[in-house]
Structures are given as structure tokens and as C-alpha cells.
Amino acid sequence: MRQLYYYLERREWSCPEVGNVLKKNFVPDWPLLASYLISEASLMSSSRWNRYISALPRQPYSLLYWTPSELDTYLVASQIRARAIERITNVIGTYNDLKLRIFSKHPELFPEEVFNIDTFLWSFGILFSRLVRLPSMNGKVALVPWADMLNHSPEVETFLDYDKSSQGIFFMTDQSYQPGEQVFISYGKKSNGELLLSYGFVPKDGTNPNDSVELSLSLNKSDKCYKEKLEALRKHGLSTPQRFPLQITGWPVEMMAYSYLVVSPPNMSRQFEEMAAASSNGTASKMGIKYPELEEKALQFILDCCELSISKYTKFLEDGGTPDSGELSAKQANRKSLLKKMATDLCTSERRILYRTQYILRRRLRDMRSGELRALTLFNGFRKLFKQ
Template sequence: MESWLKRSGATGLDGLELADFLGIGRGIKALRQFEEGETIFTIPQSVLWTVDHAYADPILGPALLSARPPLSIDDTLAIYILFVRSRRSGYDGRQSHIAALPTSYTSSIFFAENELQLCAGSSLYATTIHLIQQIEDDYQKLVTRLFERHENLFPRDEFTIDDYKWALCTVWSRAMDFKLHDEKSIRLLGPFADMLNHSSQVEQCHTYDPISGNLSVLAGKPYECGDQVFINYGPVPNNRLSRLYGFVMPGNPNDCYDLVLSTQPEAPFFEQKRRLWVSAGLDSTCTITLTLTEPLPSSVLQYLRIQRLNASDIVSMTLHQGDAASEKISTANEIEILEFLVESISGLLDGFKPQLEDLEELLAKGVYTPAGNAWMAAHVSMVREGFAGNGRERYCGQ
């Protein structure tokens, strides 16, 4: 792969090499010193995996463009990867990149049922179950919209649902996203750059030049010869890390819990309440992030105060939309929402299996293989249960 990249105009690769790191796996090792902020290497736009490159391919492009409705960005990139992998000639450079990719992934969609059950009750569990079904549905749509219409391009034995899952996880775990001008964005995979592992101890240091289309990686900290070079994926919580990247970080400072609050249109005074939610910067269905430092955001109480308004409160609240329930409306309303929160969080805690104390003991005894699927699921579940417990304590204290 490196020789192909150098021939294509990549720079800086002589100071680096792919290496296996104990407890981490494959990554990129520095062969010389790098100062913080120094450009380590640059990958030219011609070898990047992008939607535009897929559409521009003389063989694949017309088939992709014929799909109705158009494929999503992730599906386009996944099909592009599988298409190149299936070709017998003409794509030697890109195939050398594919050959360097993992043959399997540890994302949560590949957890065995008993492993996934370890995080039952967490958002990772529900999201993963939904994602597995969504992948199956999306694959069947691809069969109808693309594979059956172009059987000569997509041999079914090389475009199975397992191949599709592998390609999707390649995209999810290795793609980089960049914001461009006019609120546009680009998602791409950069050969060699996608071998960089994550560390929260470095600054975000991968950049995209919209003029040249090149991808560059800078040193997010000083490196000595032999050090592993990292990039920062951003403030990603463990449930997302395990779902998209196949790893977790014990003690992750970015962990959070997504609380979903929803009200059906058939609820009493729904339209009046919807207007109040909008005036408060909320909506009838809201996902509110809880953190260890803020287990009870004011927006949770604000949403529920509006949701539980009775007939006598509606008129006065409508006249004072600027307040939008930012303060207590009445003692009865406040008691009702706090009782609801305590009951809901208690139910959530009861749904975690096994319980927090059991997970802590199992992890302490080393029952689960470090970095294995069960180990990851246990860490995600333990953090989620901790959030729920903190939330209940805070609600009870209101």
C-alpha cells in the first residue's frame, strides 16, 4: 500500500510504518521525532475513497447513478469498497489498501446474544438491536435497487449481507468527516491514515484542504522515534465507540446518557404544548444528553413541566411563553414530574442485567477478556447504570 501511495504523490510516509502495539493492535509508529503541529504525512485526493470518486468510476458510477432513490453516503462507500475488492484487475492500488484492512470487526452488531445481554437496559443494547434490523432491511433494498439490476457487476457470492456488514463497519470505523464551506461536509476514507488509532490525549490533528482535496495529518503532540502516532476522533462516549469503532475507553470522560422524551400527538392539549416546547427550544420528541457533571439538565424539567400541564395551566403558560416553564409552575406539577422521573429511572435501573455491583466484581476478577466483546459490553452497561443511579439521586433531592 505504501509504495502505491508514494507513487500517487503521498508525502511523509518514509518517517512512519505500520506496526502492532501490545493491547491495542495495529497502528502507525513514528520512525523519527515529530514536533507538535508538524505535518506528519499527506494523502492526495486521487487515492481517497469518496462518493465523488465512486460516481466517477467508469464501471461502477453509472450503476450507482441509476439507483432510485439514490444510495446513502455510507452505502455508496461500502458498495465502492466491495466492488473494488471483487474486481480481478484494474484496481491494484486500492486493492492493496483493502488487503491491509481488518478481516473482521468488533463493533456491537457482531456481539453474540449473551454478550449483548450484558448491556441490556442500556441505549447501546436498544440501538444495536435496531441497527441490526436496519442493516438487514437496507441490504434487501440494495438487492432490489442495485444488485439484481446489475448482476454482472455485483456477484451475489461477493456481495452477501456479511460482506455488506463488513464494508459498513469499515466505513463507520475508518471514515473521516470534514465540514466545508456553505455548511457542506465530506466523508472520506484515507488509505494509511485510517490506520491511526484514537487518543484523547492529543489534539484533533487531521485536516482536509478543500482546494487541493488532500488529507493531511499533523502531530497532535511531540513524538519520539518508536512512539505510536494518534489522532483524536473527538469527544465520543463509550456506547458510540463500541457501536462504530469496536472499542471502549474505561473511565471515558466523554461518557453520557441520551434520555429520550416523547409525547404522542393524541395527548391532551398537544398542539398548545408543542408551541410551548418550540418556544423553549425543544420539540415533542427530544433527546437530552445527561452527563456525570449534569445528570439533571434544566431542559429535562422544562420539557416535563410542559408535558404535564393541565387545563388551568395552559392559558397562563400560553400568555407567558417567554418563560416556557423554565421555573416551577406549581407544587402539584413539580411533584408529578419528579415522581415520574424517580419511577422511570428506577425502572431503568431494574432493567440492567447484571447489576452494577456484579459487573464491577466480574471486571475486577478478570472474568472477561480485556478488550473483548463481553468486556466492552460490561463497561458500557456499568457506565450507563452509573448515570441512571446519579440521575435518581439528583431527582430525589429536588
Template sequence: RRPRLQRQGIGIVTPMTTASSTLAASAARATVASHRASAPSSRRAPRLATARPASRRVSSSSADLALRARAISDTDVAQDSEALPETRASDDEIPACVGTATKEEFMRWMTTQQALPEQKLELVVDLPEGRGLVATEEVRRGESLLDIPESTLITVERAIAESKLGPAHANLQEWSVLAAFLAEQALAIDAGADGGRFATYVKALPRRTGGVLDWPEEDVKELLAGSPSQRAAMERQASVDAAIDEIRASFPELTKGALRWAFDVLFSRLIRLPNRGGELALVPWADMLNHRPGCNAYIDDTGGAVCLSPDRRYKAGEQVYASYGSRPSSELLISYGFAPAVGENPDDEFEVVLGIDPNDRHADAKADALRRIGLSPVEAFPLKLNGYPKQLLQYASFALCDPDDPRELPGLAEKALIGNRAVGGLLGAITKGKRGTQGEVLGGVA
């Protein structure tokens, strides 16, 4: 059976965690460097997204190193000499071309080859978050920005068409199709080929994102200890490892390091386009936008081109933000390598598990009634800083009901929960923390 890399919107569905434990892991990930900096290590990185030891390859020339000093990814994060924790793979495993494109090269590619129209935004590479898009003049709330042509998108269909991997490429899952394409392009550039029409974009991508795919196992166990995110992080790494093995079974020329880098990039940058049936795509230029908790500006592809309508007015010189979706800090940390400060993310949540009491006199009958409507005797619900799903109370009211006649239970289950049937029992994923309008709380209204 093929490994599944499930994702909701542009972020993977993961177990929930509290903001404090997520932020603690994020802070520990950044500060544990001081404990390791004095120890010899071949995998030490300068900062999260730019891991690049000085002596990467014997073949690296002084000219190549000088080029890297001007590359976009060298200023993806604040520059200092602080060493970060060890990474899961050495920098040598990432294709050498990645992270070498300069800002000027990338913008020239966007405007000339990709026909990006004149913008009110410019790419700035030394922001606190690293790179981002900043307004060059006043931006009105709701006006259309970006206007990225459809031909710029790297979709599954386009990746298959541009690739030289052959027919077996199309047999992979959509995530694997895109990962194989990125790895193929980067390795081709390293081998001296032109890398195709997206070569400049591939060279402009960051070498590291800080996401969990790059964390050593010891960091996952140590920094996420006691958090539900630890299981999610380990499952993420295992699912990607399985996907890499599946890809290499057909394409052994694609290295593990290149594929792991490609998946890391996908988790941090991939977008689902809502008006194309949720089609997956890498969207150059749009993927330079940073996320801010509480932001309600989303990528929109209604008119064919990819646009952004800001949710507020921006002055010239202010960074323009987009929303990566309603994601708890645990998801942001695992996929993107950052976590907002405690209390700043209204989408922070904790998974609460409810179930039928095995000592309930109607336990078996209640379990059967739930299964009839596609639910389980044990379900998980998200508690958020800004509320909780109505379905939590509906489910709890059914779990606690005590009719004299157990034959009433199927009807009570439908009364409380009909319309909230879950696929695979994942009621929490279906509700997404939102209050429902179907069903009712038995015995009263919350």
C-alpha cells in the same frame, strides 16, 4: 423504501447505554473464548481484527501464508494463541487479498503513489491497540500533521469514477456506493486483476474490526442482554443485511461476505469531512490514528489537504491520538469493537425517556402543543458523566406545568422549547448532550 444507514460525524447514532454494561459486554466478548476454545468450530478466530484460520483456502500456498505472516493486519492486535468467540461469517467469505499488504508496501504506496509529504509520524503495528501512528520527533500542540493530499481520499464521487460497476452504481446510497466499491476492488484483486489505484490500500485494510457486524446473533443476545445497545446492534446488522440485498440486486457478482466486510470497514474507518459539507470519505493514513477518550484533536480539511492539529504536546516515541467524536462507549463497541474502561470516557451516557403523564388533566392538550413545535409527547435525552442537556429540564418543566387555562399550553411549550425542534422527533440526537441556549426552564433556571 431504501434502508437507511444513518451516521453522525464518523460514528452511527445508536441508543445509549451505561459504561459498565458496555465494558462488561466488551470483556465478555474477549473472555468467552475460554469457554469455546475446546469446542470444534470452523469460525474460531485468533484475535479480533485478524481472524485467519490456518487452512483458509485449499488454494492458499505456503508462499501466500508466509506473506500473511508479515502483513500489517497480522499485528493489528496483541499476538497470542487465545481463541475469541465465533464470528458471524467464516474467514473464507472475506476476500483473500485483504490483510496481505505489509507495512513497507503500504508506506511505499503512500509516499510514492499518493505523494504523502514527509511526516513526523510513523506507522507502528505492535501497539496495545494494534496499529497506530507514533511521533518520531517532538510534536507541538496545534501544529499541522498528516497533510494528506485530496487525491488520496476515497469519496463517493471518486468511488463511482474509479469503479467498473456501471451507471447503476451511482443510484445506490452513499454508504452502499463505498461498500460496493471496496468489495469490487477486493474481489478483482482475488481474480487476478490489478484492483486499480487503491489496490494496496484495500490489501492493507484489516480483515476484521471486532465491530458488531461480525458478532453472531447469540453473542448479541447474550453479551448485550439488558443493555439498550442490544437493540442498536441488532438494528445495525439488519440494516446492513438489507443494504447488501439491495446492492446485490443490481450487482450479484459482489458476494455477501465481501460486502459485509466492506461495511464493517466503513463503520470503523469512514470520516465525514466538515468543510466539504459532511462528505463521506475513507482517508488512508489518517485512518491509522487511534481514538482516546477526552482527546480534542479532530480531522480537519479546511485547507484542501486533510490534517490533524494535536491537542497537546507529544514526545518522540509517544502515540498520537485523534478523537472519533463525542461517543459513548456503546457506540465505540458497536462500531469499532472496543470500549474504554468504566469512568474513562467522559462521553458515556444513558438514555432517559420523559413523557407526558397520561393521567395529567391536560395530557391531550400538552401533547398537541408539543406536536405543533415538532416534538413528541415522549422524548429521549442523554445523561452523561459530565452533564446533561438543558433541554431535558426544559421539556420536564413543560410536562409538569399545570396552568389553569389549557389554552396557555401552546405558548408555554414555545417558551420552554422553541428552537429545539427535532427532525423525526429525535430530540436527543439533535441536542447531542449539549446544554442549549434557546428556550428556558419554566418556573426557574437550572
């Protein structure tokens, strides 16, 4: 094993007054780090981190930087669009909160030309793509300059951590590297959608063993027990619609429990609570539950949702998104081309998983129904035999 050490600097503000005001207002780690980045970036060559900050991308392609129109156009089929909107909304909400509580009260320290929504989106984008958790420091997050420039590979098992004896960050590799050979790190077991969401790239289709696609399931609003089922879900922190991850290898037991709840009839109302509990990701539900009398309906429900999702992916991949009206500059055309390619790569990989799920579901339902047919044929044969 080789260890590459990086000196761990203490976070000292070039403008101490800014840091003191934020700390006195108990600003949490993430927005505090984001504000620190903005403050240091505004100082340019006066900042001790100027060389590092100058090397950071000014407008990465993570979904935090996609416009609402781009998200709607290129990710109309993917559930990662909803997560991107949630993330953007949270960042904007954080900025508005800080602006109201702190920035507006100290304009001399937080001028709007420096601390604004654009710089906050930039700084949070940097944090989402570059922050690391240090196991030996109880999972504390940190920016590790230059070490965060390493590219991702799902085939390596590497990690960054803090070494108390040297007071430095070390990078532990799982293999030896030759001089001039590129060193990789793992960004974690993330799907292609998650990598696009935070890092702005999509691995080649079929190369990510951790890839998954989220399938959205919903209660039927015309269900006579809709309110009771929704109440049971909310009790366990769930909602409708609810997203579940599908992988090439299968789907989670929680999704099956949710499907049982969706298709369950009124006379099973006493089981609604159990089904909702098993739909959550709590440890108690990991063994799953089974309702043989609902199995076929639940699988058919999942298949219907899966095929609806496939149709959306197919429509996008065939249409390629809604074309832009008007002429585009060279820069706009290049951006559109890049975003469309990433979206196409993502949708192709996600649809592949959905196709695999569709195949498994169809086969299981066929086997169930053919088994029932054989049993019925055998039963009718016995009836005819005894009538003779």
C-alpha cells in the same frame, strides 16, 4: 504543530461499469462508498487498494456485528441497544433497496456472492468507524487509508483535513511526538456507548470526559391528556418514549421541559405546546422554561425513571446476562467473553452517571421539601401567635 500528509486519491472504480450504474441511479454517498469498498475487496490483488483493504478488520466488534440475541442479552439495560437496532435496520433497509432497484436488474455486475447483506454490514461497519469529515471540503466524507488506523484519545485535539495546495490530506497534531511514540487522534466528543456503537471498544471507566448515558422518558398512557400531549410532541419531532443524555455534570434543559409536560395537569393544556417546543433541541428552547408549581413533580418523575434504569443496570451487572445453553467452541467462548466484558464496562460507566444523577435529584427534592416544611412550621407558628 506537525502535519502528516496523506495523498488524496480520487475514487476510481477498478470496475467502471459498476460505478457508472450506481451513479446513474443517484445512489447517495454512504451506500456508494460501501458498494465501492465491496467491489474493490472482491477484486483482491487486482484492486489498487488491496494492501489497505487487506489490513481492515473482517469482523470488527462494533454493535453492527452483534446478533439480536447478543444485543438483548448484554445490552438489555443500556439505551445504546435501541440505537444499535436502528442502525442495523437502516443498513439492512439500504441493502434491500439497492438489491430491488439495482442489483437484481444487473446480476452480471452485482453477483449475490459479492453484494449481499454480510458484505454490506462489513462495509458499513468500516465506514461508521473510519469515515472522516473534511472541513475545507464543506464537510465531505472520505476514507483516508492508513490515517484511519490511528487510535482514539479524548485528551488530544487533532483533526484531518484536505490541503488544496498539496492536494493531500494532512493530520494536525496538538503536541510533538518522539520517534516510536504512539500518535493519537480524537474520534470526536462521543460517549462510551457511542464509541462501542461505531468503533467496538469502551474506554476505561472515568477516563472519558464526554461520557453520557441516555435516560428514556415516556408519557403516561393513562393520562387524560395523553393524546393532546403526544400530538404536541410529534409536532416538534419528538415521541414517547424519548431519550435524553445525562452527564456527570447534569442533564439538558430539554429533558426538564419534557418532564414538565409529562406531569402537567389538564388545566395547563394551553402550555402543552410551549413545553413540547422547549423539549426539542431547537435554539429557541436553549434557555429553558420554568413552572415552579410543577418543579417537584417533574424532578420526582425524573428520579423515578432514573431509579428504574439503575435497577436494570444492577440486575445485569449482578446476573451477567443469561447464560448460553449448550457447549461453545473456543471461538464462540472467546467472543462471548469479549462482548460480556465490553457490555459490563459500558454498563458500569453508564450506571455511575445514573447514580450521580440520582444523588443530585434526591438532594434537590430533599431541600425543596425541607424548605416547604420550614415554611409551613413558620406559618403555623404565626397562626398560634395571633390566636393568643
